[in-house]
Amino acid sequence: MSTSSVSLSVIVPVYNERYLVEFSLRRLMELESELISSMQIILVDDQSTDGSYEVLQKLAAEDLRLTLTRHEKNQGKGAAIRTGLELASGDVTIIHDADLEYSPSDIPQLVRVFVEEGADAVLGTRYLSSKHRRVLMYRHSLINKTLTTMVNLLTDLDLSDVETCYKAIKTDLFKSIPIRSNDFGFEIEIMMKLARRRANIFEVPIRYQARTYEEGKKIRVKDGFWALLTALRFFFIEDIYHRDRHGLHILMDMNNARRFNKWMADQLRPHLGDRVLEIGAGIGNLTKQFIPRKRYAATDIDERALHYMKSFALGRPFMEIRRLNADLPEDFKGLEESFDTVLIVNVLEHVADEQATLKNIYGTLEKGGKIVVLVPQFPALYGSFDEVLEHRERYTEKKLRSGLTQAGFELEKVFDFNKTSVPSWYLNAKILKRKRFSRFQLKILETIVPLLRIFDRYWPWGGLSLIAVGVKK
DSSP states (O other): OOSSOEEEEEEEEESSOTTTHHHHHHHHHTOOOTTEEEEEEEEEEOOOSSSHHHHHHHHHHHOTTEEEEEOSSOOOHHHHHHHHHHHOOSSEEEEOOSSSSSOGGGHHHHHHHHHHHOOSEEEEESSSOOSOOOOOOHHHHHHHHHHHHHHHHHHOOOOSOTTOSOEEEEHHHHHHSOOOOSSTTHHHHHHHHHHHTTOOEEEEEOOOOOOOTTTTOOOOHHHHHHHHHHHHHHHHOOOOSOOOTTOHHHHHHHHTOHHHHHHHHHHHGGGOOSEEEEESOTTOTTHHHHOOOSEEEEEESOHHHHHHHHHHHTTOTTEEEEEOOTTOGGGGTTOTTOEEEEEEESOTTTOSOHHHHHHHHHHHEEEEEEEEEEEEBOGGGOOHHHHHTTOSOOBOHHHHHHHHHHTTEEEEEEEEEOSTTHHHHIIIIIISOOSSOOHHHHHHHHHHHHHHHHHGGGSSSOOSEEEEEEEEO
């Protein structure tokens, strides 16, 4: 994205707007702004039956910026946006309705916030103060404000207009969020998920020319009821990343296992210093347990995880977020002898060259600095979870000790962690070959963590994980 302008993708869902869609699109096509370097207009006809598609065909033939696609059957606004998003290629994507309620001349004001403030999402709100505001339909506004209040309570955001059509979102962020709603529930779903992703959200006042139900307004009171259910649904369901080869959806599952994460953090915390480099921080499941510090550098290679963490780090001056591939020496340039601790949890089993990674880490530590490493234990437990997470291997204590010693570290301590979960891991990953933790199982785990912390040491086998502390002498 340019520092002074952005390329814009505009998704226009269309359903039976024959008499308005051309006026609406021509206003959009006439839009010019120094803030918009280029504009792509994606028309998604949701199987209109009133001749709207023919109007769209004519317009698409006139202007190369228009891309037209059509659903084979009517599916709803959310489905149309999902289809349009697949074609979006701009830096920022915004939704524009096919009627005349919203004015495209307001779009540059939304774009400006991306350029000047580094926003992730900007909403055009009909309720913030501006030079003037048209008086809207009371009952419709009341429903909207009720929904907005509900979403604010569930997300701890302070939105003023959750149902606004003008939602502009960075395209890479937008595409990484699974959209499940086919209907107007999209408006609620996307805000719930942006909040969960810790997106940097802004609002900008816009104009609004409301039309009546007699003029063809499609949203009804029942849509408000379903929107409330949508808000509750996505409050309880953690569904904010597409499943991918990095297993980010599994990290989100573990993000909800807060007691378990605290238990793990309590095992690691006594070994951390004031200046910590965390390699493979993911979405910060452990990072949140160890801050504040004098300096805390959280790193990862996944751009979506980094995006999440950059939003989390806002207002925390002691934190820095950076992309770092533990295999590459060039990624460690400028970090030589900068830290007293390197924390590397569930990462060593991913790297292509273990010794190269450990030597890179060695170079970042001051004399007497420590590496604190956690790896999965027992090669015999290697199963479906390891495959999803792309684990190269599971370790033995002998192999872990040997690797750290070879890299120049003096072993201070090696100990087991989480013996209790070994039978459950064997059942799920080896016997049932599951690809994801059951939410029911995670709930049980969360419930019994206080007991685990007491009795875990007494089991006669080793831990699901190994923790080692090495010192740079």
